[in-house]
Amino acid sequence: MITELATTMIKMPSIDYLAILPVLILIGGAVLIMAITAMVPGGLRRDVATAMTVTTALAALISSLVEWHRVLVQGATTTIAHAIVMDGFSVFMAIAVSSCVILASLIGHDYLKREDISSAEYLILALISAAGAVLMASANDLVVIFLALEILSIALYVLVAFNPRRAESGEAALKYFILGGFSSAVFVYGIALTYGATGTTNLTQIVDFLGQNTAQHPGLLYAGLGLMIVGFAFKVAAVPFHFWTPDVYQGAPSPVTGFMAAVAKIGGFAALLRVLLSAFGTQAATWQPIIYALAVASLLLGALLMVVQRDVKRMMAYSSINHAGFILLGVEAATTRGVQAALYYLFAYAIMTVGVFGVITLVSGNGDRDTDIASYRGLLRRSPLLGACLVVLLLAQAGAPFTTGLFAKLGVLSAAVSVGSWPLALIAMVSAVISGFAYLRLTLISVRPVGAPTDVDELGVETGVSAPMHHLGATLMLEEELPTEVEIAHVGVSPVALTGVTLAAAFTIIFGIVPGPLLSLAHAATMSLLG
């Protein structure tokens, strides 16, 4: 008996550390910063902490690029008992997430200084959350996806609650937490049912199972799939699982909002794409109608509610819902073209949104007070570079030419059309027109001079403009409501945050003029996902 025990070797799963290097770097960086903060009396200096975070994220980015090379040479590999897969798709997401972390930590730097909040924790949590997002993209097992989702989310709950002086911050965290917990539980239940139906949680084995057997328990399988879709839809803020979005985006500290808008969406869509297209690719006809409905609802509700917002953060929250609808357009197509377009859109959107929230962070000033649309009056004059970046980023979100936004929108639209989803494409175009107003309104407000007279002389009214136009002016553009003498706070622009915003804007323009590299990256990632 004893000898038998002694001779029984426990077989360890082989771990390919190189394959999980980006995750390891992100977590390692976080732990390192935590350790140093604990040891240095008086805590780590802000500049050092930010520099360390940027270095960590940069290292993760570089390791992802190395990984990219390896994937190109060796093809996809799985490791840790096939729970993790390293392929073009996961590397693509790692690159996107690392880029967002760099920008977000630059933008967060000034905020933390201004609000007098300890830097280290913010950065540590951001790194951990990012590690969760990367892991979500490379997970090949439903349980790992769940773990990654929670690593991403729990860090975000804390980040949202990060500003103790703002009541909204706590409220947002509570709402996010309760609903997040709710959706996590739904997600786990979905995993459990899928496990029951297929006998495994491993995605590759699920593919094999579905390929070999006609499901004996289609009810169980479909229910599991549906519950998991709900979990993902919550994370990517698709209607009707979006309700947390406006409140949380508004309440969270501005740089956190930018971070979560980008990183959580990347993580959510990465796992959604892998589960739906890779594991449940054969069931496309089953889930496509659901994605279709989610897309329609997100496109319309996001655009509609965006137009009537005055709070810029809330407006951008609805805009992110609208963008989620657009990305779902590519998912719904479930073709190479669709997935490629969705990936491109996701990357482009992530960078834009971090950039916009960087501007919001700087403009809103002490305590995130000035988030009203009127605070943006004359931003271009007050702070030319910041204003110019905002204009670029907003036009890009509207889908203007020579920005990444154009190809993002064109890509998903043409993907939808190519599979014959004409109604969906039309709805998307209409929603783009509607949301275009909101972007353009904010752009105009930023471009116009601060002290411009707003008096409306009688002649102006008399010149035969029809009544609906006045109505439109009053309701849609809100300009008449803007106070003439807004107290325009000085925009405290520091070089660090401005660098982050400028990088985001530069990315948006450069890859709009030269979209080739980003498109081929997305293409390669798609090919590795769909095989």
Added chain:
Amino acid sequence: MIHFAPVMLFFPLLGFLVLVTFGRRMGEKASGTIATVAIGLSFVAALITFLGLLGQSNREVTENLYTWIPVGSLHVNIALLVDPLSITMCLFVTFISALIHLYSTGYMHGERDATKFFVYLNLFVFSMLVLVLGNNLLLTFVGWEGVGVCSYWLVSYYFDKDAAASAGKKAFIYNRVGDVGLLLAMFLIFDKTGTLNYLDIFGHLGSFTTLAATMAVLALMLAAAGKSAQIPLFNWLPDAMEGPTPVSALIHAATMVTAGVYLLCRMNPLLSLSPDGRVVIAIIGGATAFVAATIGTSQRDIKKVLAFSTVSQIGFMVLAVGTGAYVAAIFLMICHAFYKALLFLGSGSVIHGLHGEQDIDRMGALRKFMPITFATFLIGWLAIAGVPPFASFWSKGDVLDSVYRHYPALWVLGIITAILTAYYMSRLFFLVFTGKARFDEPAADGRPAIHDPHESPKVMTIPLVVLAVGTLLVAGIDLPWMHAHTLKAFLEPVFTTNLYDPNESSGLQIILAAVDAIMAVIGIAVAWVAWRNGPDRPKLEPKFLANVWYWDNFYDAIIGRPGQRLAQEAARADVAVIDGAVMGAAAVVTKRAQALRRIQTGQVRHYALFIAAGLVAILVFLLVKAFHP
């Protein structure tokens, strides 16, 4: 020399970049000069390219600048397609724009933010050139959007003026509706042919069924309707005159509104696949021409009359496209560019001289005060009215000749429109320049008297004179008996067999021309009778009372009352139906959105309820699917 094509784009772009960077430091005068010179050089480059194209037998050159999207199935270059059609467009666009720029340096003198004005102006011309020269639909779309956004900025230039801000938004909304049409057309075409490149599309036309072609043509027509102000999207254009007058001239004459017609001409091989689509185009064009002309007869604002006349004239161009008479459309477009720019700049000169007064009730007798403006406006008036031997007589004549053969009913409508055109332009001319002065006493509604109307400065009158000379000469590019050697011969390769050539006997041609001329004279004569003495109905001597009543009644019965009513009805219908549809949609959007906001209650338990509801909906759907496959 053909390789000069990119230079056309380079100068406006350079001008834009210089002005946007250093503009404010350089001041109004320097920036105006730079902007004007940039467009002028662009014209020179267009001229050189044109000469180069003339000198070679291959008249279809693609200048590849750079590969924009190299990946996958969608391969798009940034490349210029230089062919007779695009170079013709470029020539007149740059020429007219350069003059308008020059004029603006005078007109905008002393305006706030004049520098920014020139920034937009240069960008506007650049976008237009991209639109025209792009060798694929995506690049054209980029220019298309650029023109739209620039027009929005320029129309709402006086943004603190309510009407201007609203007009800008209106232009934007109508244009976006049209843009959806262009996007739809792009997707349809890409779906069928796998390319967006014009020449490649024309090589893959075989994959279009008639239905698909008709859908694509209708989508293109929607796009053209938005940009070129056709029914049902025409009403933004008259409002767009809220912008500074040079902008109106630029939008109406040289750029923007011609874009839709250009697009339709460019896609002529596709149009040839869809006879139904062409009928729709012709009907829309004819109807727009007529409706806009009736509205033009009852406008009191000098710029509004011109604005509706633009809509009407573009309607003629679209009508020509619908009949397949593409050359006639382009010919009319060029002529129109000259005389409409002339008329708009002339009206700007009048407004400038009267210190901002735009009401034709408050003008009259200006020929004494503004001799140059008067003389040049006279030429523009005769040209648009279709009096032989001026421009419109030839160009509109060509259009109507084609229509006569193709759609006789539309020809009748066209002839009526021609009378109306002559009539409302004459009314405008008489009320502004002849009769008694009505501006030197205060108006009934309290507007002060204007005492010293003055001729405009040289920088404004020189463009007027140049344009007047151009208007006189422009018809020479395509006179009927020299078709074989002029514009028609030059453009023919672009349209090949798609070009509809009526080829009537010269006898019929002369009869039709005579009809056109008589209609122009009738229109002018009626206006002369009605309006030569001022804005109030003409009063004659008592001894002719019966006759006067007769004429008055006749006038009222035949032209006046129904005409007036029709015009009013048309205007009202437009506000109620089309404006209602588009603006109402916008209002509905905001209203619905306001209602929709209420579901976002702020209470976390309600959110959870919605999530649970969504969850149940998905589960029900899936389970039904699972057990009833």
Added chain:
Amino acid sequence: MSIPGEWYLILAAILFGIGALGLLIRRNVLIMFMCVELMLNAANLTLVTFSRMLNDIGGQAAVFFVLVVAAAEVVVGLGIVVSIFRRRSTAVADDISSMKG
């Protein structure tokens, strides 16, 4: 005594439903947390049941991960509640609704 596996599954489904319903009905934030825990544990029960029915250890292993996550969630959740309670002296979810629209 042996009980059919389906009964466990049905029990788990009922527990899950009770948890979800509780989240919708109860106003106290702490009880709402408990409801989330109930839902998570219902999922755990399902996993374990399937694990036994399929004779596969994977499902039971997954339960450990879920348990750990649930514990971590509670820690963070209580932290958030405490910080809100300090400011507003309320733990009623309906009161915390300053942001809407």
